[in-house]
Amino acid sequence: MIEVVIRNRCTGCQKCLEVCPAQVFELGVDGLSSIARQQDCQSCYMCELYCTSDALYVSPNCEQPEGIDEQTAEASGTLGYYRRYSGWDEWAGQHPNRHWVMGSVFQRAKVLLGPTKNELEKH
Amino acid sequence: MSIQTREAQERLVLHTDVLIIGGGMSGAWAAIAARQAGAEVILVDKGYCGTSGVTATAGPTHWWVAPEQREAAVDARAVPTLGLADKSWMHRILAETWQQLPTLAPWYDFARNEQGQPIYAALRGPEYMRALRQRMLASGVRILDHSPALELLVRADGSVGGARGWQIRQQREWLIRSAGVILATGGCAFKSHLLGSGNNTGDGLLMAAEVDADLSGMEFSNAYCVAQGQTTMTRAMIYAFATYYDASGREIAPVREADPSVRTFDLATALLEGPVYCSLHRVPEDIRRQLAEISPNVPLLFNRARLDPYQQRFEVSLRAEGTIRGTGGLRIINEFCQTLVAGLYAIGDTATRELVAGANTGGGAVNAAWALSSGVWAGQALAQQALSQGRRLHETADGAGQVGLGSQTAAKNSGLSARLVAQVRDEMLPFDKNFFRTEVGLNQSLDRLETAWQEARQQLTGQGAEQVKAREAAALIASARWCYRSALARPESRGLHYRQDIPDSSEAYQYRLNTGGLDQLWVRPEPAAGVPA
Numbered sequence: 018m019i020e021v022v023i024r025n026r027c028t029g030c031q032k033c034l035e036v037c038p039a040q041v042f043e044l045g046v047d048g049l050s051s052i053a054r055q056q057d058c059q060s061c062y063m064c065e066l067y068c069t070s071d072a073l074y075v076s077p078n079c080e081q082p083e084g085i086d087e088q089t090a091e092a093s094g095t096l097g098y099y100r101r102y103s104g105w106d107e108w109a110g111q112h113p114n115r116h117w118v119m120g121s122v123f124q125r126a127k128v129l130l131g132p133t134k135n136e137l138e139k140h
Numbered sequence: 141m142s143i144q145t146r147e148a149q150e151r152l153v154l155h156t157d158v159l160i161i162g163g164g165m166s167g168a169w170a171a172i173a174a175r176q177a178g179a180e181v182i183l184v185d186k187g188y189c190g191t192s193g194v195t196a197t198a199g200p201t202h203w204w205v206a207p208e209q210r211e212a213a214v215d216a217r218a219v220p221t222l223g224l225a226d227k228s229w230m231h232r233i234l235a236e237t238w239q240q241l242p243t244l245a246p247w248y249d250f251a252r253n254e255q256g257q258p259i260y261a262a263l264r265g266p267e268y269m270r271a272l273r274q275r276m277l278a279s280g281v282r283i284l285d286h287s288p289a290l291e292l293l294v295r296a297d298g299s300v301g302g303a304r305g306w307q308i309r310q311q312r313e314w315l316i317r318s319a320g321v322i323l324a325t326g327g328c329a330f331k332s333h334l335l336g337s338g339n340n341t342g343d344g345l346l347m348a349a350e351v352d353a354d355l356s357g358m359e360f361s362n363a364y365c366v367a368q369g370q371t372t373m374t375r376a377m378i379y380a381f382a383t384y385y386d387a388s389g390r391e392i393a394p395v396r397e398a399d400p401s402v403r404t405f406d407l408a409t410a411l412l413e414g415p416v417y418c419s420l421h422r423v424p425e426d427i428r429r430q431l432a433e434i435s436p437n438v439p440l441l442f443n444r445a446r447l448d449p450y451q452q453r454f455e456v457s458l459r460a461e462g463t464i465r466g467t468g469g470l471r472i473i474n475e476f477c478q479t480l481v482a483g484l485y486a487i488g489d490t491a492t493r494e495l496v497a498g499a500n501t502g503g504g505a506v507n508a509a510w511a512l513s514s515g516v517w518a519g520q521a522l523a524q525q526a527l528s529q530g531r532r533l534h535e536t537a538d539g540a541g542q543v544g545l546g547s548q549t550a551a552k553n554s555g556l557s558a559r560l561v562a563q564v565r566d567e568m569l570p571f572d573k574n575f576f577r578t579e580v581g582l583n584q585s586l587d588r589l590e591t592a593w594q595e596a597r598q599q600l601t602g603q604g605a606e607q608v609k610a611r612e613a614a615a616l617i618a619s620a621r622w623c624y625r626s627a628l629a630r631p632e633s634r635g636l637h638y639r640q641d642i643p644d645s646s647e648a649y650q651y652r653l654n655t656g657g658l659d660q661l662w663v664r665p666e667p668a669a670g671v672p673a
């Protein structure tokens with residue numbers, strides 16, 4: 018669930034207001050993004066992917082808020098991770114999109130683990 | 141986009157040739173195809189077209205087979221459909237996908253193999269939807285984000301001629317007249333926290349049923365997907381290597397096949413007993429290193445939870461997928477994906493996928509090929525209809541919504557929507573109700589859902605954003621009832637549909653089940669045309 022907007026990173030660009038599929042954010046009186054409807058957050062992480070200033074922290078727990086503050090979010094060392102390893106914006110060219118190897122990964126798992134004796138019994 | 145918090149404004153009234161409701165991959169492909177056929181197109185989405193829905197957050201691999209291998213591929217893929225699919229439709233989606241996907245190259249950076257050939261089949265969700273959005277905008281599609289549809293507009297002759305909805309950020313109503321409507325609102329995941337499915341509440345199914353469209357395959361609505369505990373992260377590739385344990389450390393759900401979904405039965409059984417833990421120690425080193433560049437959101441969540449999944453055991457759960465990666469949806473009556481109602485089309489997860497996936501999940505390749513192809517066919521067909529018959533704006537078209545559209549602003553109503561949603565979740569998410577089905581259990585659930593439906597019928601109202609929630613609640617209840625009513629009418633186990641009280645399949649039930657109705661539900665069998673090898 019969305020936990021916090023890191024205020025000294027947020028530029029007030031409003032991209033998160035635009036892309037959040039659950040309309041969680043509003044523009045605060047200080048001109049920065051603010052979390053207006055935390056309970057509506059779907060934990061899809063799309064806001065983080067689109068935030069070019071890495072100012073958003075969504076916690077793994079989608080069921081309830083965890084009370085993460087700005088310091089804890091910073092200290093996690095994970096701000097911007099999704100965008101970076103997706104190779105978006107300034108990371109273009111540094112982290113190729115390897116999504117397409119998924120098929121071969123499944124093949125490897127199949128070979129490595131092999132089907133067991135009662136493979137089709139229940140299905 | 142700047143937000144506007146001022147008082148409710150005058151409503152937005154537009155007209156167009158083709159109106160598409162829902163902007164996941166199927167709606168986007170429909171929009172592109174309709175524009176190419178020369179029609180004017182408006183696409184509305186409840187969230188943001190590009191991030192909302194399960195396409196955006198997943199990474200669909202499309203069924204992708206070269207022409208000379210198709211006969212064999214279809215024969216093989218027909219086996220798990222258990223007699224309910226139709227091979228000619230399977231061939232159609234293979235051919236359409238093969239033709240269309242490469243046309244996305246200017247917008248999507250396809251990787252290349254060692255021979256320098258592009259690899260088309262597997263696209264990562266956010267990049268896929270970003271590409272489709274850019275392509276739509278470049279071709280002149282008008283996109284209205286944060287603009288959920290609330291109800292269809294129906295003409296005197298019963299045909300669909302537009303829709304009405306709400307613009308959440310502008311806080312105003314929208315009303316769009318069109319030659320017809322394509323429903324692309326996705327499947328219904330019953331608010332299960334399946335990644336990306338929060339807006340997929342069955343709205344399209346309800347809107348269509350209100351104008352007397354029917355559904356098919358709704359009993360196949362109980363796929364589940366493994367995820368790190370308490371998270372939405374159902375991108376499950378890495379779990380192909382998983383080892384699972386119960387609380388005492390005993391290994392459970394031993395691997396039968398690499399496809400993680402095959403282990404659902406054992407995992408669900410164990411989860412009914414207590415917590416289940418996972419170890420990923422068998423993941424090969426090189427795959428660990430690549431994971432961030434394959435599915436970056438997966439290690440993101442491990443890191444946030446301060447978890448080393450390759451060394452530490454961690455709790456996992458199963459997220460219900462409802463009709464997503466099940467096969468149920470609106471029944472279509474012709475090769476253009478028209479529903480029973482003139483001017484109304486259903487595509488992607490909103491439509492039944494029984495024609496191509498039968499009784500088993502179409503996830504993993506077939507569903508994406510279906511979403512793309514059904515979108516293209518419906519987009520082309522409605523464009524042609526619009527260009528030949530016009531928008532018929534001189535005729536009246538009235539709102540057809542029947543539940544949750546009263547406009548009183550009683551404060552208790554927001555509470556009512558939330559309570560009804562919680563009730564539906566209670567019936568549709570637990571394994572002992574939806575995965576291990578029994579006649580007794582299904583009847584009990586249907587009784588409770590009936591009470592919820594009556595309450596929704598009589599009391600669910602709201603204005604603006606509250607009305608959107610009220611409609612979601614109504615759609616969730618309606619969808620749940622069609623699922624369980626169909627499940628009751630199939631006294632056997634077949635594919636996804638597992639009846640604990642009748643674990644075997646029976647030749648006698650090798651037909652599809654159609655269903656429909658709002659207050660009075662009905663179910664009736666329909667012979668399946670295609671018989672697999």
Ligand SMILES: Cc1cc2nc3c(=O)[nH]c(=O)nc-3n(C[C@H](O)[C@H](O)[C@H](O)COP(=O)(O)OP(=O)(O)OC[C@H]3O[C@@H](n4cnc5c(N)ncnc54)[C@H](O)[C@@H]3O)c2cc1C
Nearest residue numbers: 162164165166186193194195201289326488489504505508
């Ligand atoms: C984790 C996961 C992995 C998957 N992997 C694969 C795979 O590898 N291969 C495969 O074939 N399939 C896969 N699938 C299935 C595949 O992703 C879907 O079949 C496909 O994305 C469906 O696209 P869609 O356009 O029908 O729906 P969605 O992408 O869900 O889009 C529905 C849209 O409708 C909008 N909407 C809903 N209600 C309204 C309303 N009232 N008004 C306006 N808009 C509305 C939503 O906001 C959303 O944007 C996967 C699914 C999941 C969940």
